[in-house]
Amino acid sequence: MRDPVKSNLTIRVCMGTGGIAAGGVEVMAVFADRLAGRGIRADIRKHCSIHKVGCRGLCAKDVLVDVILNGDKTTYQFIKPDMVERIIEEHVVGGNPVLEWAVGEDYHQFHDKQVKVVLSDCGNINPEEIDSYISVGGYNALERVIKKMTPAETIALIKKSGLRGRGGAGFPTGVKWEICRSVEASRKYIICNADEGDPGAFMDRSVIEGNPHAVIEGMTVGASAIGADKGYVYIRAEYPLAVERLKNALKQARERSFLGKNILGSGFSFDIRIKLGAGAFVCGEETALIASIEGLRGMPRAKPPFPVHKGLWGQPTVINNVETLANIPYIIRNGAEWYASYGTEKSKGTKVFALTGKIRNSGLIEVPMGIPLREIIYDIGGGIENNRKIKAVQTGGPSGGCIPAELLDITVDFESLARVGSIVGSGGMVVLDETDCMVNIAKFFLQFTQSESCGKCVPCRIGTKRLLEILERVTEGKGRLGDIELLESLANDIKATSLCGLGQTAPNPVLSTIKYFRDEFEAHITKKKCPAGVCRDLLSFVVLKDFCKGCGACKRVCPAGAVTGERKQVHVIDPEVCVKCGACYDACKFKAIGKG
């Protein structure tokens, strides 16, 4: 039997929001408790550390726990508190990993094709300890920038790296910094946009939860390059854990003189304040974000003037997204060439995506720009759930579009996604299969943008409402001939005339679904059928005589009493009474209920 006190043991428990939701706190407590109970507590600090780490991507398999014993790492998945005892007994004490609980091939496959820059330290370091970040080279970049480089050199380096904004628009970061630096002003600001609001997107949250110091370091580098002495992180109040870790990180950074007056004795002063967003999606739009920080209603204003000329309180302001800023320290540490070696000619580096939908390995991934979409779906994502057929991939969230399965071989970068009518956006990636109705998908995103429109400009306020209403009637079987053309015409006018990015991109899900799935729209309108069997008003359920065994399962679950039939006789559904809930369809073991 090994002596665990003498061995070098590290236990890492995933404590991103996903990990905590799956029970990470309890798992970690039980580890501490049981290890202490075995009398190893005394030496816990010396030889054994248990610490929380940020998200490592594969949230679908939380709680993930790494047990590193004398350098050998075993990662366990789906860990519950009652499993801890056996891991300690057999692995920590006995030296034999509990292989049946360890992650399988898919976990490794999930990580193999990824290239982690922004996420490289997420999941390895303790986000609540600055020393943990410093131990992997953290704040080296800041020290180098403020002590050895001129602002012009810093900007040149970022420009050379080819880094483009990760918030959606893809504007070259170095160019933005350069413009802001060149504007004469008594005061300048740098703002980190952490108002991540796309449904299903959690890239920025995970970065802040897993490695908040990288964002702070990136911001401070940016501030020194443009000449700002004050910064804001505009972050959603709905991200309590990220806010807490950020606050904690800011405090630690100030204590170590990475923030505040006279940073590292260089004479450069800069500090960051947190501004909590109140839950308006439109506040992710930079001018609305500025209005919100100024205490006004979060409504966009016309550009020009752009924030780099006239931003917060009328002063030149750089607004960068979380992921953009978190890239900065790594680019400075490893060099522009290193970063530019990833990606395509025009889209350099890596991009973080939130891979969700009908995919086996849903989670957070970071891939080099230019990776084929097919590799993301099948190699990293492990393919489609239940071996169904893939239908489309929706990228860019509510501002993005749907890429049909035929185009799965395109590469994922700013240019190629734009060519097929979608966008990289902030990094949402929702995989849709044959059971998804594309009209319904378009409706879902429109519901979101319509309710999040600020109401300032007519096309967005009323236009998206009318788009949604047309989609609603199409899915309810009340679609009119000409509705597809009306949708296209209105969508194009909204795109062209809306004031800000929200309205300008809100019609994209409608346009791209019509472009690639026009036949589905036509089926809804002319045949009054939903080919995917999703739109309830267009469904009818019938018992298929040849398959029905008369078991009565459908009759028992029907909430409306629409199914009749004697035992061992073919049953019948009364369409007049049927409420189309689908309970019979799910209950039938013999596939004897026809849906269509």
Add this chain to the structure above:
Amino acid sequence: MIHLTINGLPVSVPEGTTILDAARSADIPIPTLCHHPKLTPYGGCRLCIVEVKGINRPVTSCTTPVAADMEVATTTPAIEGMRKTILELILSDHPNDCMVCEKAGDCALQELAYFYGVRENRFDGERRCYAGKDRNPFIDRDMEKCILCGKCVRVCEEVQGVGAIDIAYRGFNAKICPPFEKDLSCEFCGQCVSVCPTGALTGKAWTQRGRQKDIKEVDTICPYCGCGCGITLHVRRNEIVRVSSREETINEGWLCPKGRFGYTFVNSPERLHVPLIKEKGVFREAGWDEAMSLIVSKLGKIKKKYGPDAIGGLASARCTNEENYLFQKFMRAVIGTNNIDHCARL
């Protein structure tokens, strides 16, 4: 000066001028609903979109400054088509009740609907429906007619400095209202009413008193105080039905609640038409000559018995400058005292 062309015509304007102002200076019309020359550009209604060569999407002329050699087109088929769509959208959520609207004939939205021929509307669907009525004494707020141009919000904040209203809620449910959707409780200057392009904001006293086509406009000076604001009386059948003010006045078109809403006394049936003389505690109607004679004799007696300084005069801000001048002249030259004062001096 910046030189540019608008619809092919060369135009020269000072740097910083917006495309909209440049076009209007050259007498080229561009439709707007949310623009007001004295308020911060807003860019909300999107009707003032124009094409600028080299920019791949329409730009709002009210917010975009001119640039050297810019080539602007204000009425291409594409632009006019989009404007019509925008009008259709606005009208798809606007009560179709011009027949009974106070603002008919003086409504910017009605004018645009007419010029763009929006009779058929491709869009139908939900309309905003507000049951509650604002019970404030002066301003009728019919928010179903509101097009969210935001002029009222801006004028209240930027001109009046009050900030009594703002936009609440989001998207289609966005609505302009006082805090917590209570009844309006402000200074009631009515600046918001004066800039509202539709019938959303009107004076409560205007209701069913006559629409613009029946109105004779009479320019005069407000009698309420010494500011001397220029006002325009809207008169129908010799009755003042509302008061407005022109932008070119000394007060730049802005008024106070008294000037804007305090005109109803003019046609009040309770107003005196003949002098009254009180005898034994009771008023009786009298002729002007009789009343004047009584005043002369009483003042004469007092002056003779107690001296002129026993008499004092208090003039009214409601009188004109000329009237006030004459009154002090009368007190000093006829009565012989300096005991003359004026309510507005307080």
